[in-house]
Amino acid sequence: MQRKVIQFSTGNVGEHALRALIGRPDLELVGLHAHGADKIGRDAADLCGLSDPTGVIATDDLDALLELGADCVVYTSQAETRPKEAVNELARFLRSGVNVVGTSLVWMVAPQYADAWLRDPLEQACRSGDSTLYINGIDPGFSGDTLVHAALSLSTRASTVTVQEIFDYGSYDDAEFTGASFGFGTAPDHTPIMFAPGVLTSLWGGQVRTLADNLGIELDEVRERHEKWVTPRPIDCTMMAVDSGRVAAVRFGVEGITRGKIVITMEHINRLTDAAAPDWPYPPERRPGVHRVVVDGDPGVEINTHVGLGIDHNQGGVIATAARAVNAIDVACRAPAGILAAHDLRPADHLHGTMW
Incomplete structure (x- = not known):
């Protein structure tokens, strides 16, 4: 079963998440969000260094992405410098029934200790949309x-x-x-x-x-x-x-x-x-x-x-950060509504679909 997925952002982490979403047979890239004017209107493959076009074109139209009927969003947009805006973006997807896995808004790596102004609107959005949120990375994570x-x-x-x-x-x-x-x-x-x-x-x-x-x-x-x-x-x-x-x-x-x-x-x-x-x-x-x-x-x-055997270690760290989100897509789609922490998952929950 293929999960329909939207990639949200194409920065240092998002570029590598995007490459994985395009390549993996268990996932189908159906949408792509980009902030920069130089990226909007370009094919997803072009934005992550792949040669074969995907037909998925980058947009900054959140309403258009919400209409795609995706199973999950991979959210890697920089959130720590704009947390209120990021919470609003995440909540819109969650309220519409789209699950979210992400690597930013890192306060939510340990959701039970996140401040209420961050946690409460996201919990409410999960309840409203019967959806799941999971934020993790390599460190914090x-x-x-x-x-x-x-x-x-x-x-x-x-x-x-x-x-x-x-x-x-x-x-x-x-x-x-x-x-x-x-x-x-x-x-x-x-x-x-x-x-x-x-x-x-x-x-x-x-x-x-x-x-x-x-x-x-x-x-x-x-x-x-x-x-x-x-x-x-x-x-x-x-x-x-x-x-x-x-x-x-x-x-x-x-x-x-x-x-x-x-x-x-x-x-x-x-x-x-x-x-x-x-x-x-x-x-x-x-x-x-x-x-x-x-x-x-x-x-x-x-x-x-x-991390990064055979490549630069910082590049490896960025790819590993992307992996923590991409590899959790399946479990986030199967989990009950709410906000997940790593201790809510089995060790094997980060493995599904990684060998292809």
């Missing part, structure tokens, strides 16, 4: 709600667990959003949006709290931390050129604390080229990137995940 479960399942007793992304972002061409959000290239006294008070907790705190719930422990506090590394010499990479005296690496984390002890940590160490922050941890074997879980327990467990 997979590392903190799937990989960590696999690691913890191998210990009879765990005392602490650390979830890390250690990535060289130098080859990632996204200075406008990722670079600006992390404060790369800025003066050390500048506060990027990511480090404004409460932002890190809003993005990763829900996963910390959800993991605590799944472990059956009660947290006394969830707190955030961050630090910056300033380069003593210029760094030039795909992301941007960074002058000496400017930020070229960041390290931040959200921690769950019980009885005065840090028991859950979700941490990022992100640098521009491997020359940045040489005293901070690197991935194993000096690889350019890793998503890692380390359990201090009986026995201790470490699982390292490397």
